Amino acid sequence: MQKNLLFITAILLLISFSCSKPDRNLGNILKCFAQIGDTIKDITILIAQIKEKEDLSTILKSIGNVAGQIRPLLQQCSNPICLDDAQKRCEQSTAKSCEQYGAIMYPKCDDGFYNVGCCLCESQCPPGFRDDGLFCAKPEAYGRGVGYPWKFGDDLNLNNALKRCESENSQGCEQNGLIIYPKCRQGFHSFGCCICSPDCPSGTxxxxxxxxxxxxxxxFGYPIYYDDCSGKSSLQNKDSSEYQSANTEQLLDKILELCQKFIENKGDQDLSVKFATELSKMMALLEVKSSKI
Structure with a gap:
């Protein structure tokens, strides 16, 4: 009975794992964390080899595997350094300033507009209007009263009614049907006989x-290309000058430290990129020094 329960539990766990596995096509964020997971697998092997002090050739082979994972990680996780070229392509093509959304650069929205998601620019609602997504809900309308009708004693027209209205309403008056009404305040217009509704902004x-x-x-924006991150001096040399004179043992210690920090911060996209970048620099230094041994 216990064996059957264990077997059923194992099957359920396998189903749960397969269902919860991230779909890499759902978006840049999921792709990023999926790539972080793939990188951790190779980093874990590298950590074990460094701790066990395996021969350098074995460690260098694992370093090559980790480096192969870091390049797409920088691509998927939107390293701002790697987006420099994409930003230039965007600005040269559109003659506008560009901004990052996910792993893609987009031209900034025109003045008075703001981005909704990656690809749409919506206008901003004016003060007093409520933003309802694709609509701007108007402020409250107001009534302009029952108006000024014809009275006994008036001529057979509405001239006297107009005079009575204008004497009490400095904004002026207008006729609607057989009744004179005060004109709506500035920024409002008449709706039917008796309601003043707020004007919509120009262009709406x-x-x-x-x-x-x-x-x-x-x-659709301007994505980073696979080679945008390769050969960047800013990636290779930034903050690594202090390790130029380090020996192989010191570099291995630093690589081990960065590997552990990468794993500890696997849930933070920005820190993952930071430590992956630092790790790639240290591994590159180790490979250069090893080639001279």
Whole structure:
């Protein structure tokens, strides 16, 4: 009975694991953390080899495996250094300033617009209007009263009614049907006979209680290329000068330290990129020094 329960439990765990495995096509964030997981597998092997003081050729082979994982990690995890070239391509092609969204550079939205997700630019609602996504909900409308109708004793027109209205309403008056009404305040317009509704901003469409926003797409963006991160002096030399004179043993100690920090911070995308970048520099130094032995 216990064996059967253990077998069923194992099957359920396997199903749970397979269902919870991240889909790498769901977006840059999932791709990033999936790549971090792949990198950790090779880093774990490297840590064990350094701790067990295996021969240098074996360690260098593992370093090559880790380096092969770090390059796509920097790509998937949107290292700002690696996005420099993508930003230049974006700015040269669009003649606009560009900004990062995920692992892709997009032209910034025009003045008065802001980005929604990666690819849309929406206009901002004016003060007093509530932002409802694709719409700007209007402020409260107001009534302009029952108006000034014709009275007994008036001429057979509405001239006297107009005079009565204008004497009490400095903004002026207008006719709607057979009644004179005070004009709506500035920034409002008449809706039917008796309601003053807020005006929609220029460029929007009035649909009654709301105004539709102008929206435009900013394209598919400019992604980083696979080789954007390779050969960057900023990646290879930044903050590594103090280790130029280090010996092999010291470099291995530093690599071990960075490997452990990478694993400890695997849940933080930015720190993963930081330690992966530092690790790649130390491994490159070790490979250079080893080639001279």
């Amino acid at each position: 469409t009035d649909i009654g209680v709301s105004c539709t926003k102008p929206v435009y797409g900013r394209g």
